[in-house]
Amino acid sequence: MSKKFSPNSKAGHLLSRPSVIAGVIALAVTVATGVFAEYQNRIVHHQSEMAKVSEQLGLVRAKLEGNITSNIHLVRGLVSVIAAQPDMDQAHFSRIAAGLLGKHSQLRNIAGAPDLVVSLMYPIEGNKQAIGLDYRKNEVQRDAAMRAVASEQMILAGPVNLLQGGQGFIGRFPVFIDNDGGRELWGLVSAVIDTERLYAASGLTASDLPLTVAIRGRDATGEKGEVFFGEAGIFADDPVISQVSLPSGSWQIAATPANGWTSTPENAWQLRFLILLAGLLVILPIFIAGHLNELRQTHMQEINRRQRQLHRLSQRHKLALETSRIGVWEIDLDTWEISWDTRMRELYGIDDDTIPITEDTWRQRLHPEDQQQASQEYETAIATNGSYHSDFRICTSETTTRWVRSIGAVHTGNDGSRFLVGVIWDVSADVELNANLLAAKQSAELRNLELEEARAQMERNSLHDSLTGLPNRRFLDEKLIDSPSGHPVSALLHIDLDRFKQINDTLGHAAGDAMLIHAASVLTASTRADDYVARIGGDEFIIATTSPVNEQQLASLAGRIIAKMREPVPYEGHECRFGVSIGIAMADADKTSCGKRLLIDADIALYRAKSNGRNRYEFFNASLKAEITRTKRIADDILNGLDRNEFIPYFQPQFDAKTLDIVGVEALARWIHPSEGVLAPDAFLKTAGELNVVPQIDRAILEQTLWHSTHWKAAGILIPKMSVNVSAGRLYDDDLIESLNGLAFDHGSLSFELLESIFLDDNNETIVANIARLNALGIDVEIDDFGTGYASIVSLLQVKPARLKIDRQLIAPVVESQSQRNLVASIIDIGQSLGIKVVAEGIETMKHAAILRDIGCDTLQGYALARPMTSQDLMTFVRDERWREVA
Numbered sequence: 001m002s003k004k005f006s007p008n009s010k011a012g013h014l015l016s017r018p019s020v021i022a023g024v025i026a027l028a029v030t031v032a033t034g035v036f037a038e039y040q041n042r043i044v045h046h047q048s049e050m051a052k053v054s055e056q057l058g059l060v061r062a063k064l065e066g067n068i069t070s071n072i073h074l075v076r077g078l079v080s081v082i083a084a085q086p087d088m089d090q091a092h093f094s095r096i097a098a099g100l101l102g103k104h105s106q107l108r109n110i111a112g113a114p115d116l117v118v119s120l121m122y123p124i125e126g127n128k129q130a131i132g133l134d135y136r137k138n139e140v141q142r143d144a145a146m147r148a149v150a151s152e153q154m155i156l157a158g159p160v161n162l163l164q165g166g167q168g169f170i171g172r173f174p175v176f177i178d179n180d181g182g183r184e185l186w187g188l189v190s191a192v193i194d195t196e197r198l199y200a201a202s203g204l205t206a207s208d209l210p211l212t213v214a215i216r217g218r219d220a221t222g223e224k225g226e227v228f229f230g231e232a233g234i235f236a237d238d239p240v241i242s243q244v245s246l247p248s249g250s251w252q253i254a255a256t257p258a259n260g261w262t263s264t265p266e267n268a269w270q271l272r273f274l275i276l277l278a279g280l281l282v283i284l285p286i287f288i289a290g291h292l293n294e295l296r297q298t299h300m301q302e303i304n305r306r307q308r309q310l311h312r313l314s315q316r317h318k319l320a321l322e323t324s325r326i327g328v329w330e331i332d333l334d335t336w337e338i339s340w341d342t343r344m345r346e347l348y349g350i351d352d353d354t355i356p357i358t359e360d361t362w363r364q365r366l367h368p369e370d371q372q373q374a375s376q377e378y379e380t381a382i383a384t385n386g387s388y389h390s391d392f393r394i395c396t397s398e399t400t401t402r403w404v405r406s407i408g409a410v411h412t413g414n415d416g417s418r419f420l421v422g423v424i425w426d427v428s429a430d431v432e433l434n435a436n437l438l439a440a441k442q443s444a445e446l447r448n449l450e451l452e453e454a455r456a457q458m459e460r461n462s463l464h465d466s467l468t469g470l471p472n473r474r475f476l477d478e479k480l481i482d483s484p485s486g487h488p489v490s491a492l493l494h495i496d497l498d499r500f501k502q503i504n505d506t507l508g509h510a511a512g513d514a515m516l517i518h519a520a521s522v523l524t525a526s527t528r529a530d531d532y533v534a535r536i537g538g539d540e541f542i543i544a545t546t547s548p549v550n551e552q553q554l555a556s557l558a559g560r561i562i563a564k565m566r567e568p569v570p571y572e573g574h575e576c577r578f579g580v581s582i583g584i585a586m587a588d589a590d591k592t593s594c595g596k597r598l599l600i601d602a603d604i605a606l607y608r609a610k611s612n613g614r615n616r617y618e619f620f621n622a623s624l625k626a627e628i629t630r631t632k633r634i635a636d637d638i639l640n641g642l643d644r645n646e647f648i649p650y651f652q653p654q655f656d657a658k659t660l661d662i663v664g665v666e667a668l669a670r671w672i673h674p675s676e677g678v679l680a681p682d683a684f685l686k687t688a689g690e691l692n693v694v695p696q697i698d699r700a701i702l703e704q705t706l707w708h709s710t711h712w713k714a715a716g717i718l719i720p721k722m723s724v725n726v727s728a729g730r731l732y733d734d735d736l737i738e739s740l741n742g743l744a745f746d747h748g749s750l751s752f753e754l755l756e757s758i759f760l761d762d763n764n765e766t767i768v769a770n771i772a773r774l775n776a777l778g779i780d781v782e783i784d785d786f787g788t789g790y791a792s793i794v795s796l797l798q799v800k801p802a803r804l805k806i807d808r809q810l811i812a813p814v815v816e817s818q819s820q821r822n823l824v825a826s827i828i829d830i831g832q833s834l835g836i837k838v839v840a841e842g843i844e845t846m847k848h849a850a851i852l853r854d855i856g857c858d859t860l861q862g863y864a865l866a867r868p869m870t871s872q873d874l875m876t877f878v879r880d881e882r883w884r885e886v887a
Contacts, residue, residue: 026286034275045265049257053240056211057255061242064202068193071107072154072171072247074100075191079173082112086177086186090120097122106197108168114187116145126164135188145188148172155248157219159195159228168192180872204229211255220249326425333382333410333418347404347426349396367393367401381420385410388422403431465535467513468520473536480532480544481595489544489595491554491586494602495523495561497539498579498614511571515578522564526557551586551619558582558617581609582617604628634687637673642696646672649701649708650868654839654861655883657853662878664721666753666861667705668868669697694727699739706745708871717878723782726752737773747778751802755784771799786827796834804831808842815847825855832856
């Protein structure tokens with residue numbers, strides 16, 4: 001066997017001839033071309049069949065989608081009617097459903113389930129057992145029903161086996177109705193589509209259908225669902241696949257020809273004959289041309305082989321010379337003849353190749369400092385017949401010096417002759433690098449010493465205040481609060497200087513620094529040796545006690561500090577006076593209070609001391625903690641309430657004083673608290689102000705008021721003007737006007753109520769500019785609680801409000817007090833003389849209303865006529881004109 005296929009055999013020689021190889025390649029190409037052509041012919045044939053099946057399947061899919069869509073649209077019409085008439089009874093339901101079921105649809109029955117309990121059905125005959133079905137309790141239908149409610153979309157399920165016999169697809173439609181609080185779930189409408197009628201109408205069961213069809217995706221799950229029509233094997237038979245789009249998902253429909261795919265095209269043998277004929281026409285000329293070119297190729301291959309070998313040897317030699325950068329030298333120790341190669345001469349700066357090289361040539365170029373060492377190493381190697389290794393400097397010119405390394409050895413020839421042969425190369429870069437490394441090492445060691453000293457100083461500076469020399473906040477945190485090995489803190493005093501800013505602003509920062517140094521000395525002198533005094537902020541200090549201490553001792557310490565700090569401090573001819581506020585927090589008796597918790601508690605106590613009048617001390621206790629906890633809970637509830645839209649407007653009508661017609665409403669913020677019910681602003685406004693979210697509440701009330709106004713108009717209820725309160729923060733906002741862009745309201749129908757104390761007698765340019773821009777947008781400005789502040793006539797002329805609201809404190813006494821009545825009348829006269837309408841709020845009795853009408857008041861607002869109410873209650877109130885019954 002090995003001889004038969006040996007390259008030296010006749011068969012091997014024949015197979016190695018180019019002409020034969022070319023013929024074999026041509027034959028292989030011809031065969032491959034034929035195979036490829038037949039493969040392509042089969043592909044074209046199969047694609048033609050696929051296109052035909054795809055066209056037929058597209059018609060079936062379109063009919064199927066159209067029938068499902070038309071059935072769903074019919075039921076959607078019923079859903080829309082129910083959404084508009086949620087109180088529909090069985091008779092009305094049957095009349096509408098009867099028009100949906102018929103020859104034009106595949107609907108089998110329709111059921112309505114208010115509150116998810118089936119109480120409406122058409123037709124009732126044969127479906128009575130479904131009446132009373134509760135989707136929330138029925139394990140079979142609960143998941144699909146709840147999914148429809150959660151997604152707020154129609155969910156198509158099935159096919160499922162029906163109790164009445166047969167199969168059907170069930171579409172469940174969630175029904176929502178609009179009410180005053182938004183959208184509300186009415187229930188579900190379920191419609192059953194008969195599968196046999198749907199398949200027949202879509203052509204799936206037609207006897208002349210040229211396709212075998214299968215559908216999968218039960219419950220509209222697409223390709224991931226199970227097969228519910230046809231055989232599952234169709235999906236594995238290379239079918240044409242299409243998607244049947246459904247409102248809540250999809251089905252996947254697949255089809256193959258009814259008689260299966262055909263694999264052999266009709267023109268297969270004709271194509272094979274043409275390929276064979278073309279192959280013969282190609283192969284014969286190739287065999288002839290290959291034989292003629294064979295001799296020429298043999299000669300060219302030999303020539304190229306020799307050229308490559310010569311080129312390879314030349315490249316190796318050149319590469320060795322260029323990359324080594326090594327010079328070669330040799331000394332005949334019998335004749336003392338010296339030979340250097342070109343690289344040696346370059347290293348020693350000898351350009352002329354004709355100059356003879358002697359021992360003096362080498363010695364003359366040795367650096368004076370290295371001559372003795374280099375000569376000794378050279379002579380030792382010759383004397384001992386050993387190896388030679390030497391590093392020295394050579395001077396190639398008066399200014400150029402280089403370090404070289406020379407290595408060699410003595411060799412003895414067969415004839416007894418001795419030679420010293422070696423190599424030499426430039427090591428100047430290595431020597432310079434080593435010198436630099438040594439210098440860098442010495443510099444780094446010196447630098448490390450300096451850095452260590454600097455680090456120690458920086459560590460001390462980082463833990464102490466540069467002005468007072470006291471420990472700082474970092475020292476307090478690391479050495480006491482967070483340090484596991486530190487002394488446990490038994491109490492903390494948080495101290496803040498009062499009136500320090502005034503001293504700093506009037507006498508300068510130098511005076512402020514002097515006061516801080518004085519305060520530090522007072523605190524240090526007032527404490528014990530095991531107490532720590534730290535400056536943690538601009539004018540804030542901490543005293544941390546680590547020894548046992550009681551409340552009386554801490555109170556005594558705080559009292560001494562307050563008394564000492566009250567004493568005047570001389571500074572450049574001035575007597576500076578300031579005080580301190582102190583918050584005190586004590587660790588629990590069981591030492592479970594951590595340092596961070598004590599810091600927070602002391603800060604809270606300090607805040608209480610400052611809010612109670614300053615220049616005093618306060619202890620953190622359970623009641624203060626409870627107050628803080630309650631405030632935090634309210635703050636958290638407010639933030640959550642904003643996220644959940646719990647802040648809504650209540651509307652209090654305003655009446656014309658003469659006709660008692662409604663001329664407007666005031667939108668008042670109310671918080672619909674999840675556990676405490678409806679809360680007025682006095683329950684949350686202070687905390688909201690501290691959170692800086694009052695502008696957000698104002699914005700929410702404004703947007704909801706405008707939304708409700710469109711609802712009133714749609715209901716035919718005319719409210720000429722809406723007033724909303726605006727906080728000081730909103731009025732000072734440079735972006736107030738930009739934030740109002742996009743709000744829809746009629747020109748002159750909206751007004752902002754501003755507290756008298758916000759802006760009157762204040763020359764703030766932002767406020768004045770914002771009021772002017774509000775007027776330009778068609779938003780009126782009203783002054784609320786007028787008479788309780790300090791407004792001047794000049795400020796009224798400057799602001800030019802549309803209306804003044806006289807505060808209820810001035811209105812309440814007018815029934816009993818003539819002088820109070822005269823005062824209110826004067827305010828009304830001033831407003832009318834300036835063209836400003838006057839509103840009286842706090843009308844508690846109809847006698848108030850009569851008196852205010854008689855003295856010329858324009859508008860009345862108060863509990864005697866109407867209390868604040870929701871939008872829905874307002875609509876009922878206006879329609880029924882209930883206030884006229886009281887009047």
